[in-house]
Amino acid sequence: MKPMIETRLEELRREYEAGAGVMNELQKKQDELRTTLMRISGAIQVLEELLATEAAGQDAAEAGGPRLVAN
Template sequence: MREQLRERIEQLTQEYRNGETMLADLDRRRTELQATMLRISGALQVLQELMGPVAAEEPETASGPAEAA
């Protein structure tokens, strides 16, 4: 009976350690994913800001020749 308890304790201890390792890996991956998403968000913001003036200029350019005609 005692030997079975020891074996079970060893099994559970190993499972717990495996769980800790998996959790640490998930935390690392989450941090990496957050950093990636932050970079993507920044890139999107820059591109949207660049498109803002371009989108505003295009109708003026298109209306320019129409006014000249």
């Protein structure tokens, strides 16, 4: 019976090590994905601010330009 228990123990230890390795890889990928999403979020924010600034500039230019008045 002892050899059977020792064999099973070794199998479980190998499975545990393999599982821990997979978990470490997934955590690494999660960290990389989080960093990528933060960069994309920052780029989105910058582009939205540029669009808002451009729209505000166009509104100001239109408001300050010549006006046509019908008689």
